[in-house]
Amino acid sequence: MQPPIRVSAPAERLAASGLASAVTSAQIPPDEPARARRTPTALWWSLAFIVLLCLIALFAPLLAPYSPNEQLDIVGLKTRPPSFAHPLGTDQYSRDLLSRLLFGARISLSVAMLAVLLSATVGTAYGLVAGYLGGRVDAIMMRLLDACLSIPRVLLLVALLALWSPVPLGALIAIIGFTGWFEVSRLVRAEVLSVMQRDYALAARALGTPGLRIVWRHVLPNVLTPVFVAATLGVANVIILEAGLSYLGIGARAPTASWGSIFFDGSDAFQTTWWIALFPGLAIIMTVLAFNVFGTALRDALDPHQLAGGDAR
């Protein structure tokens, strides 16, 4: 695969898209420095951590000592601090926190991954269409995108979820997914534009290769790498987002354990029963960190020249 030539400085991107606001992303996590030497380590460590998380989520029923929603003894075992029997303590309903955290990984990770999968798919499709068709269609599609990008996502999400609450998990995923694809489609479109200008694409076109085929054979493969990177960073953001929504009480529906909802259960009483909020909080931070490190390391490994790309919160 030919290394994609990416427009890097904003000025060049301005030229490519005709619009300064086409510069992809605002929230770019800092990367690991001295990439050439260090990147693989960070990449492998974070990847290993993510795989471990996925395994935990998958085998939660085998690992968890109790059922996540079982109230063991609502008087005797209420808000017990960490102990031998309950390594992470119990919550105010006497549920075993470790079990809830393990099962919570399932909800948090699957919500994040599915939502990001959705937004990556929609975003890629939209970007491909806009970039490939070009001209007026592209201009209209891009204005629409500008508008969507200008709506404060968090505000809109909160409004939607709160006004329609309670929202089932599937709908939650759909709503998060459908409000998260704008950045991706921007990225994809810029990529399409640059690929279409390249020699092999021009040559293929000159040879009369059908447009769809060019997109399929030449454009899509080039696009997938940055999309994958953006998706990885996107997962990190959605985990935070889901936690935030749960913190407002409008995320996963009780008694479903997600890291956000466990945090919500404990956030009020942080000063006394600190373990209820602390552990899910740490789980969120470590997971988000792993995805962010993985995403940036991956991007640097694949393309040391690219500066931007990613996903805004």
Add this chain to the structure above:
Amino acid sequence: MAISVPADAATIFPPHVFDQVGRAVQDQLFDRLADISDDLNTIGDKGFKPRLADRWEWSRDSLSVAFHINPRARWHDGQPVRASDVRYSYRIFTDPKVGSNVTSEISTIDSVSVRDSLTAVVWYKQKRPEAFYDFVYQIYIVPEHVYKDIPPEQLRTSDVTRKGIGSGQFRLARWDAGQRLEIVADTANYRGRPKLDRVVWSMVPDAGAALAQLLNGQADFLEFVPPDQLRLVDSSKADRTLPYPSLQYAFLGFNLVDAKDATRPHSIFGDRQVRRALSMALDRKAMLQNVYGTFGRMSYGPFPRSLSYADTTLHLLPYDVNAAKVLLDSAGWREPSPGAVRQKNGRPLRFSLTLPLSSRPRVAFGVLIQEQLRRIGAQVDLDQVQGKYMRRAFQLQIDDAPAVWLYDLSTVAGIQRRIHPTVLRADGWSIHLPDWTIPPNERIARDRVGLGGATP
């Protein structure tokens, strides 16, 4: 003094006031004609002490009462309080164009007339033990001269209603909506100068932040501290806790009628055996202790335990999970396999329980109830509704079948206005927990006490 509250008052115009903060502010800015004394006796007028009216007398037939307004009473803008203000207040409280929240509760009153500039006469349609209370408690006297030029339907949107000109011991100093509301002592008040110079309500939506503000001295007063966190307050040097009995109680309400046809019984809760079984499966004592620690008290009926007439001899259903299961079996709800959700004629024993997100105690009860009912094979879905507001499903109930929700608790006078049914859903049922801020009394449904119930 700074009081920390989670949300601002929506309005302080008495006919429209409905939230806790609005109520608290209104009590300082405006006066009723008379006040309930501490014994909370609402029958007749014995339990009332003079406020804006310094005395009153009944007509011989007990169908009217003449209130004599304190001649020294002045509005905050300096104008004297007159009998015509009482008539005007009654009018705006009852005018459908104003859309007052209490109109249905003062329907026993026929009219208000003005005998002389300081004497207003209230006329009743019929004799009622709580006739005096009905008028005096519900109606705050507002100044006619301030509002009379505003068409009644525009009062809801008028800025004038936010000035809070009343006759109370405090006057409104400043109100930055959503941020702070400040009242200051009315130094020339007819009832004398209050002991506090200034009171500020400051809005802090995050419960943790509110507690932190209390503990670091930014706030002086916080009405509700969760039992779990009391020791933080107890261990602080500056603050102390002051438990006080609440006039509120909580219960689980069942929707007894079919969602679509109010004349038919509900497919699950229409059966008395099922209601008994569900009640018996709930360990009320343990739940109470879980949520309120040692502060809650079991209730024996739809009345707060703090009231003098609270009857604690009533028989309560025992907590007996096995008996509950047997009852459900005999009612035809059987487990298809051990541990599975029970079914009857192919319909699962599944319903939803609606709770407001804003009330942590009620959410806690919801989670506890959900798990306890799961153990007897009933699946409960928790619908946590945002804030103080209702869902469409609820409106359906309200708008289409109002009879289901008519309740009159005036016998438990004083708490009547506190009952906010919080609830239910078209396919089913209702749980119904009144609004409270301070815990001590609580109760979870005893059979047949669906306040929402159309059946007696």
Add this chain to the structure above:
Amino acid sequence: MRRYVAARVGQSLIVVLLVTTVSFFLIRLAPGDPFSFAGEMAMNPAVRDRLRAQFGYNRPMVEQFVLFVGNVARGRLGYSHSMHRYVGDVIVDVLPRTLLLMSVALLLSFVIGVAVGALQALRRGTWLDRMLSSVLLAFYSIPDFWLALMALLALGYWVPIFPAGGMVDQIMHDYMSLGGRIRDVAAHLVLPAITLALLSAAGIARYQRDALLDVLPQDFVRTARAKGVGERMIVLKHALRNALLPVITLLGLSLPSLVGGAFFIEKVFAWPGMGYVAANAIASRDYDLVTGTVIAGGIVVTLGSLLADLLYAAADPRLRAR
């Protein structure tokens, strides 16, 4: 240049119009209306219906929309039923508070980001570079509400250096001198602004560092180096000036996330701005106010990116020529 500006302004107007439409429908289509809430349960159905009619909530959605757009065009954003005020008035009240918080946070994140980025570029490849990257990445990975809550507990309660929330001292503010009032607001501003700034500083620092590293190998830097100018001087004087340009764009682009971050941070710190009002409005099903805040947020974002683009264009010779 003039044509570019005109085109950009025109585009922004279209964007604002689209934002208005999208947010109106997404929000209005939700079940319920401002009159269907528990607090006014006792309200009789006839009154409720009359109120719905008075405020147009009983009309078909399309008709409501036409009415709404007409009102917005005349500068009227509707009426807030939870605050009993006009939405426009509410927003005029609270927007400056959010803007104050956001601009201070933006400035802070800019300063922190540029400084850290420059430091990293200067010490590229050293442990310092790596450590700063890791620290910023860690901050970036903390959920905003958690960071805010921790900051509040740590510095507002455990070690009470700063006030635990609010915008002013509720009791004494009105009795302070002008200087005292400014100090009062500033003290309340510290924690929320730093929290908000830390969340976006990571992105700016990374961008700044990379931009500097891109510039450093360029000819004019080499010339300077050849002339014997010290490395620190090169970074500070020559490279930084060139590398600052892209950061301007970045600032405009970080607005959406700042607005989102401000939502949680205002809630935790009881900062009475837009996010705080929006949260209350949502809880009250105050549709006009929710829509108003979303639109206002959209306008802030749009204007911000417009401003950033224009600044950029003004600074960039290639665009200036157009």
